[in-house]
Amino acid sequence: MKYILGSGSPRRKELLGMILPEFTVMPSRFDEDGMQRDGMDACQIVCALSQQKAKEVFARFREENPEREICVIGGDTIVVSPDGEVMGKPSSREDAARMLRQLSGSTHQVITAVTVMALSDGQVMEKVFPVSTDVTFYPLGETEIERYLDTGEPFDKAGSYGIQGYGGLLVERIAGDYNNVVGLPVARLMREMREMGLLA
């Protein structure tokens, strides 16, 4: 069985390495921005993104290796602000500051949707599951926000923070799975893959 991580995130790569000794990284080429989102809630959006990304990688790999048994793991993470806004990556320093002000002193949700798509014994299997974690931020002053922006950490991250880095200093508490906030709920994924017969 060949395992493929359909995401270029170094954090997901590190987490997946905890349960798989060997896998290939093949970032998805699915066009996120082109996806229809009308009438979908945050959880439906992130599930669809994760599924479409995995599907694209699965199809691309199969085209070149039609006989090979494969298992593609795709993941997508979004931050839902206390007001219900779906937060992606910030477009600028000012946008990042705006997001952090919105998260300050309150609780938001981080949802990662994982898709496992496999071809095993000639059968295609697919499973999509979302995992949600509540994250509560300390109240943040403008100085603290500016300092955090100066670390450079917010700019490639949904919601403008990374909990595993200096962003952890902004967080008072979480309720749920920690690695899910980092980008991959690997403990749950391990159990799902075992249940599907894709992991010993």
Next chain:
Amino acid sequence: MKYILGSGSPRRKELLGMILPEFTVMPSRFDEDGMQRDGMDACQIVCALSQQKAKEVFARFREENPEREICVIGGDTIVVSPDGEVMGKPSSREDAARMLRQLSGSTHQVITAVTVMALSDGQVMEKVFPVSTDVTFYPLGETEIERYLDTGEPFDKAGSYGIQGYGGLLVERIAGDYNNVVGLPVARLMREMREMGLLA
């Protein structure tokens, strides 16, 4: 101001590095096993341990450098099992297996007590605060326990697991501060030290 971490834990050293660019590690020589614990609950025990450890380092450093302004940070972490047993480090592989069976499929508490003891402007300041995080384990089979023991990770850790390593695969969810489970609630510590005027 000279900062001193009064603990030899590499995990605490890494976490403290997030808020202090420079500090000295000076593990405490306080004799834990000799400490009176009669009639104390888990939280009182860990607070006393953290305080006594910091005090010993503070006194030792001051003896040689009586004029120097210093700030000693001490920490101690315990795991309280669902039955209320205070779990330290395991004494053997069998002991580690026993602890993991006790934590399986239920919620326990991890309490880290932090002591900040400083000499600043000729004044001695001291603050001790405990932080508690609830950790819920997945139900663990014997195979999973044996596999985890084989990683070698449990043997130097209170409660026989490390959440930042493969132990994270055993955890379904937490409620509270994650870094507190790792060994130092650094986000809270930063705020306490600022309030004491010991950090900008």
